[in-house]
Amino acid sequence: MKLLYSLLSVGKAIDIIVSSIDLNIGVEDISLLDASGRISAGNIYAPYNLPTSNRSVVDGYAVRAEDTYGASQTNPIELEVIGKVHAGEEPIELKPHTAIEIATGAKLPLNANAVIMYEDTSRIGDKVLIYKPVAEWANISRIGEDFEINSLIVRERTVLQPWHIATLASFGFSKVRVLRKVMISIMPTGSEIREPREPTPLSTEVYESTSYLVYSYLSNYKYLDLIRINPKPDDVEIISETLRNTLRSSDIVIIIGGSSVGEMDLAPKVLEREGGRILFRGVAIRPGRTIGAGVINNKLIFMVSGYPVAALTSLDLVIVPSIRRILGINELGRLKVKAKLTRRLVNTTGYTSYVRVKVFRCGDELYVEPLRITGSGILSTLTRGNGVIIMPPEVEGYEKNSLVEVELLGPIE
Incomplete structure (x- = not known):
């Protein structure tokens, strides 16, 4: 397939999206x-x-640290126990050469400056024997130790x-x-697709699966609110009307299918027909290079391939990073590991390649077996694999036994 448009880098595509949209997200x-x-x-x-007051972090006795100096196993110091305090209670005042039994989380009595643990004492009636000295402020959580007044506890975004x-x-x-949650509508298109009903093979049609992948993928992000639209046929009027209605309640629309340059690839035509502005058509990623983006009335439209693996690549490399940038947030990415390649891996220079792989253990080492770069619709490479290698455009490839970074999609068996 030959594209009629020059392909953008991943970074350039995201920059264009972010600079072209200002989502009006309320609170x-x-x-x-x-x-x-x-x-x-x-x-x-x-x-x-x-804490709002000094509190004990152990069960034991509240004391003055200076009253314990010199204590040892052979020469314990004896203190009178004059009371007991539990968490939530107001303690009595501690006097010199006395102790107050105290529970974890309880407020420290006035004049006390240390807590000695039960393990370092023994109780005889109303006396307690101290077998080791305790340092000042030992076993105490002090006022403001966790958070001081006016300190930042949660940063914006x-x-x-x-x-x-x-x-x-x-x-x-x-x-x-x-x-407010970002409203995203997912709109699958294509006259050949059918809704899944029961596991019966189809002759010339296919069950629509890509919107299920996109919906399930995005449902991991709780700051998104998702709507899946029933599949629409390759009809400009129907797709246009659906898009027009969908935009009324959406911040972002993801059109699945029809993103390329064929006669029946209608997504770009519909976007322009509805008065939209196309930001770009085509990004240098493998698979998924037909991804495009546009804007209608400050609403963002993504146009992605109808093939599920291509759509996943678009989500991972372009769509979700763009949404994060627009919202001004940072999130932890996937767990990454280093593993040895079982065979040579070749990239197409200038492309960011999304290589599906299988990571496995052999003895004490991790190995990674490439499954496929191409094959936009081969879902088995995802179900059989448990990770991806993302090859940057400037890398021509990796040699066998090279140590490469892998993003894990599943557990290592």
Whole structure:
């Protein structure tokens, strides 16, 4: 297939997308229990010190450190136990040469400056024997040790993780302000595709699977809200009307199929027919080079191949990185490992290649077997494999036994 347009690099394509769109994403206040994976709408600062008071981090006895100096196994120091304090209780005042039994998390009594663990003591009635000295502030979480008042606890445009949620809850927040979810509609097209119903072979048609891959892939991102449109035939009027209606409730539309330059590749024609502006057609990636992008009324349109592996490559290399850049977020990528190639791997210079691979162990070493670069519709290379090698355009290839970086898609068996 010969393209009629010059191919952009991955980086250039993303730059064009980001500079051409300004998504109008509002904000909303949601419960902390619904906030994991959402994007914080602004900086959040500590409203007070945490802990709010000095607290014990062990079970033991609150003491004055100086009252324990010189204690040993052969010469223990005896202190009078004058009380006990649990977490949530207000303690009594500690007096010189006394001790107060204290639970983990309990507030430190006034005048106490250390806690000695039960393991370093023995109890005899209302006395406690101290067998080792304890340093000042030992076993104590001090005021503001976790967070000082006005310190930044969540940065703006952070994808909230469980530890962010726990931190907010520890201050008493019940809600958090986040960006509204980005509305993405997934629109498969093609007269030859049919909705999956039951596992019965088709003669001249195919079951539509690519939108299922795209939907499932994007559903991992909780800051996205997804709609899958029923497949539409290769008809300009039908696709145009569907796109027009879909844009009313969408920030981004992903049109699947019809992204190339053939007579029945209608996605670019529909975009222009609806008054849109095409940003580019074609990116130097293998597979998936027919990916294109456009804008209609500040709404972003992606046009991707109807082949599932090509669509996955487009998602991984262009679509999701563009969305992250537009939203101003950073996220952890996939787990990466180094492994030895079982055979030579050749790239087409100028292309970013998405090589499906199988990573396996042999003794104490990891090896990686390339499965396929081409074959946009060969799903078995994904189900049989467990990783990808992303070859940059300036790399001509890797020799056998080279140590290469692999992004894991699944476990290593």
